[in-house]
Amino acid sequence: MAKQKMTGAQAVVKSLQAEGVEILFGIPGGTILPLYDALHGQTTPKHILVRHEQVGGHAAEGYALATGKVGVCMGTSGPGSTNLVTPIADAYMDSVPLVAITANVTRALIGTDAFQEADITGITMPVTKHNYLVTDPEDIPRVMKEAFYIARTGRPGPVLVDIAKDVLVATLDFEYPETVNIPGYHPPVREEPRLKDAATLIRSATRPLLYLGGGVRTASAHKEVFAFAEFLGAPIVTTVHGKGAFPETHPLCLGMFGMHGAKYANYAVQGSDLLVALGARFDDRVTGKLSTFAPEAKIVHLDVDPAEISKLVTATVPLVGDLKALLPQLHEEVRKAFEAHGRPDISAWKRKVDDWREKHPLRYKQDPTGPILPQYAIEAIWKKTGGKAIVTTGVGEHQMFAAQWWKTTEPRQFITSGGLGTMGYCMPAAIGVAFSRPGVPVIGIDGDGSFQMTLQDLATATEHKLPIKIFILNNLFLGMVRQWQELFYSERYSETPLADLPDLVKLADAYSCLGLRARTVAELDVAIDQALANDAGPTIIDVRIRPEAKVCPMVPAGAPLNDMIDGE
């Protein structure tokens, strides 16, 4: 390909096109004007104007998680870039492939405390997989190529590209590189020598348990996991990002474990003699007190990031590599081991797990004439969507209720902020998902506190007629914090009651979308039908729930995993 003369801004657009970027989310500003000028009139990538950069970042995350592609967001210098810090940090914690493009002040002004200057590469260093400050226009094609490559390979993550304004204006000879050469970056591709050891452990375990994390989604290894799990016949637990890694309607699946996992899932972890962790990282929200975690279990830990191996829990057999490539090899080794030595008898273990499941189910009791329980609301929406919708959530009680009661049946159906726990994530992520998977119903399960953190982007949703349905489980509290106050702070509700504001139905009206309210089970039934029937644009449903409803069971922070506070 012959080199073409063009401006830095045009080179950025060309690079985005070369990467096959379909959509990006952002807001213009003074510094990034040259890039927006170059985007003007282009059909791809399509730029979606959001009302706050944070929303653009989360929308790009939602897009990335629903598709497996790299999400792209943009912002101008200074506050435009600092507003992106939260979604960047969120993407870092949840290993979401994200490229954030920001402009900075001109090279001569960098370091002078210029108007709308922020050292965004310095600020985001701890929360990016890598970042760049581009001060030479000729670097643009290489940096863009590297940014996308780093964002999506190995353990994915966010990469920020900050470009000085005059670099966007300067000219360069553009040629998009076909390959990358980064001396210090090599995602693991080596042979894994310890597959046989892992197979031996699996062969000798009588109480095995599969522990699936977000890495299954990252690697798009759902089929491989399904085949392996069915072959093994062992019970399965997941993390919140492991939801969708395996159908939760399948009899082997015990759903989420950890702080708000089902009792039977936590008992299974604690009672197992082998945990096979696939694409998971033993986060404190799933392990509880580390020294009492799975006390009798040996650990097979397969992850793409060698730094996650034995970071918190020592792996008996570590396996490093891409799950999609490595798991079929492990499967084959286990098959051979079973063939040679016979299948281990895990029937007593499975009976025990089923017994726990029967004795300690997740439960609630909805009084047909009483206030709506959040669990009931989520099940009702699930039933009416036939389990076919993609769900996004905010962060708080509603998120954990959704994790417990929304049963995923397909991959990439549950999109949430797990690591950083970012309130305000639900609607922005729903926007990103709606753009990426047209025709698939997108349901938001949000809380009243969480929703209010990013609600201004209802404008974006309405403008693009996105048929997202945001169910706000409204308890007039910062509910999760209230729950901790009730349990651990002597019911002293310091600054958690929320005024009954805004009127969400009127708010929907102000944003020209459909607003509904449900105070009773009967009203909820009607509201869900109305929301699902509305394809003209977004629907906001104000679901008034019982304020005292708590997420149970609950393992208090730092307590052993089998030490659970019971349901109501």
Next chain:
Amino acid sequence: METTETRPSGSTHTISMLVENKPGVLHRIAGLFSRRGYNIASLTVGPTEVPDYSRMTIVVRLGSKTVEQVVQQVQKLVPVVEVRELHPQDLIERELMLVKIRTPERNHTELRALAETYEATIVDVSPDALVVEASGTAGKLDALEERLRPFGIQELCRSGRIALERGFKTLAPPSLKSEAPTPHQSSPISHP
């Protein structure tokens, strides 16, 4: 199940790395150490035989963390080309120390003799002060420092440790290694 909470703590380790000479590299590495709670005992950085790369030697004092964990986290930084713990038995380590001593001229002879014992040199002399330069292991410099203290140390400056491994072993990535194959070439860091 075993957790890393129970690992032995307190030991120091010498971690050597080759890094790309790019703006912000020191910031990235120092930031990683600080946010993950790895205590730096000393850090040196300087040029290598290849202009594109610097070598950084970090002596880390480990609490509950394992040295493998530190190495794996550092390896993830994109500008870090190679990183490894240098094993104590294979280590050639040196530190440089400059000490300014304020002492009357009559003590100078005694100081010269002391310096000689430690293979140190006196690099500046004025009527009531002199500067001693010494290099060697941290232990040797500690010992010299103790011996100098009674003379009245005015100012002291130490460089932090630089280190190489004995024999053929190198830290250089394969593309930079000499053409002749050597039996002890380092392999890239693999999982623990």
